[in-house]
Amino acid sequence: MEIVNGAARPRLAPHVRMVFNAARGEYALLSPETILAINPTGxxxxxxxxxxxxxxxxxxxxxxxxxxxADGDVQRFVSALVTKHGMEVDHG
Structure with missing residues (x-):
């Protein structure tokens, strides 16, 4: 897993978008290869x-x-998405 530091500037990868499914009441990140359900905090x-x-x-x-x-929660979340190619970062 790529380690993302506090100075990194994250963004969704160009091929990923976040959607909300009102019928299910959940958010998801969609890419051509995957669908990743995320909670409201995500x-x-x-x-x-x-x-x-x-x-x-x-x-x-x-x-x-x-x-x-919690300390480090954002870093861990972003790092996990970078590893899954759902997010990109500009390292500061």
Missing amino acids: AAIVELCDAKRTVAEIEAELRRRYDQV
Whole structure:
């Protein structure tokens, strides 16, 4: 798994898009090869991954929105998506 640091600026890979299935009440990342279901917290992270914000800035924003955000959760989530080719990062 690629290790993503706090200075990295993540974004969805060009071939991936996030969708919400209202009938199922779930978010998913769609690519030509796969469908990956994600929870609402994952969707909140993906929405903030715009290649402008760093992982550290995304984590700080999530801490403003939610009561509990564990250290390293955003980095692990982004790293997992990079490994699955669902996200790309510009390393800072």
